[in-house]
Amino acid sequence: MMDCPKNESMWKKESKDYYCRKKEAYHCLLDDGGGSVKRGCVELHRLGKGHCPIFNRYGSIHWIKCNSPECPNTTYISNEVYRYPVCLQRNSTFTSSTIGTPYGISKSSNFTGESTMEHAGLKVGLLLSMIIIGFFIAIVIAVYYRKTSKRNDASVNDDEEMQQLTRQEHNEAVKTVVKKLERTDKVIIHGKLGTGVSNTGKNVIRSFANSNAGWKPEHLHYRDNLEPSLTDGKIVFIDGWFGIWNPNPSEKNKVIRILRIMKEKMLSLKRGTCKIVIGLRTDVYERYQQIFIDAGMVEDPLDLNSARKDTHQEKEKHLNDALLSNSCKRSKCDCKKLNLEDFKKYTAIGDHLKIDILAGNHELISKFLISGDLLQTLVSHFDDLKMKNKQLYGCLMYIVVKGKFRVGDTIDQGIQNTFELELDITEDCFRQCENLGTYTKCLSRSNLVNVEEEPRDSDSHYFVFKHVFLYICAFHSLFRSHPFQVMEHCNIDAVLQIVRPFNSTDGYGDKFCVKADEKTIKFFYENVVECNNELEELINDHPLVVIAVGSRV
Structure with a gap:
């Protein structure tokens, strides 16, 4: 991986490849081990002299004590670290025991004070002064948090689907699952869309690893290669079962095969040495519960719909x-x-x-x-954006078609031509579009699962919708105006997960589905499925294919 830029011009040149939001800026920093480089968009922080900024394992900025004549000799802003190349040298002279957030403030803060913290050999008078100053700062911070706690930022960062997931009842759900894991190796968490299944799972494995020495958490998509991660000392959260946005019925055999592999792997390990947390939507769990029972995964499930006792x-x-x-x-x-x-x-x-x-x-x-009806409200809203804000609509619908947009990629001209002028955008539109952050978030590759085209440690960043529900609603809008183009050119996972025949009555994810008529289904079968023999074999039991084949008889 390339080293971080060591001067202002190189830093600014590299930052142009990152589409940072208003309150964020491009950063290139070492990780907390000092051996690897990470890049991303995060909020600015002011650091004290003698300290270097680093990324912790969750992508937040922390600081570390620097012991070198070239260390920062004054306070500075975190994205000006290029002025101090020693802070960007891998395996540099840092004091690894001195790590924390800048001035003890969380990553969402923007503290502008100055640190004068030194080693313990200071004179008594200075030490007393520091205690007094520290007490004063603590009061300022307490007041600051008391004010900011009354606000609830609706934006979403890499580790949070929704701001309310730090609420008390969510913490209680996490504690409940961690306690379950003390007596079992496998726990299923399920809840309806918007109850925080994914975030609960991620926080569970972190909490468990933090309170049990020697354990390492890992978040995976069920399509990932799971077997290497199921080892001693690992607690793994696995979600995405049957589909990211909505369940795909044709995934059943794949799920059964993967669960069988997981069962065999867990049986080969000593009990208590590896833990699995599975996240599912409640309707998926209820329909396919027997599959998970047969695989020995249903030992102590947690229903978030009732576990999170919201008053x-x-x-x-x-x-x-x-x-x-x-x-x-x-x-x-x-x-x-x-x-x-x-x-x-x-x-x-x-x-x-x-x-x-x-x-x-x-x-x-x-x-x-x-x-x-919130789904129809959002669909209508996206329809209106087509006329009110063409650039924003184009960016959002391009993400719908592709599933995600990687920062720095060129716009697919074929997609633009297919959808006429409605997706007439350039790569710069993603940087220039002010309201894009209302609907999307920009995540590093390390915070995304099931991205098969590049490794997890890649520097890439992707625009995705803030929540799968927003993606589903935007998909509805685009399908309503361009059904044939969506069926032919939209990412195949979304089509198989969200589109159903008009006469579909299985109730499986139907409440989030768009309905296609026979003409549209026939077009999809002839122009997409029949052109790919491997695909046809994989989805021959999908309702769209069943209808298409049945109409030919």
């Missing part, structure tokens, strides 16, 4: 905090009418996700209050 007051507080953090200056905005009773109209996703979506975009509220 009315807790949800009310989340709603009020979310609306406050996205305050509206329009006097006639319907955000003032929004209350928890309105959420009872739409039960397909969790209440906290509904809150984050509506509070984050007040334009949706009036339509939702009328229809009571």
